[in-house]
Amino acid sequence: xxxxxxxxxxxxxxxxxxxxxxxxxxxxxxxxxxxxxxxxxxxxxxxxxxxxxxxxxxx
Numbered sequence: 001x002x003x004x005x006x007x008x009x010x011x012x013x014x015x016x017x018x019x020x021x022x023x024x025x026x027x028x029x030x031x032x033x034x035x036x037x038x039x040x041x042x043x044x045x046x047x048x049x050x051x052x053x054x055x056x057x058x059x
Contacts, residue, residue: 005059014049021046021053 005024023046027034050056 017052017054018049019054020057021049021055022057022059024059 024042026037026039028037
């Protein structure tokens with residue numbers, strides 16, 4: 001069974017300082033082994049919002 005996480009806002013829709021900034025992880029399925037997927041839009045957004053956030057969380 002897999003669980004899907006969905007969002008209520010786009011990155012552009014977030015205003016103010018986040019209290020908790022999640023760090024979602026993702027992988028691409030490959031026959032040999034899963035490979036980490038890096039979304040450059042997520043990386044850029046985190047660089048902007050991570051410094052003022054009170055805490056981070058890894059998902």
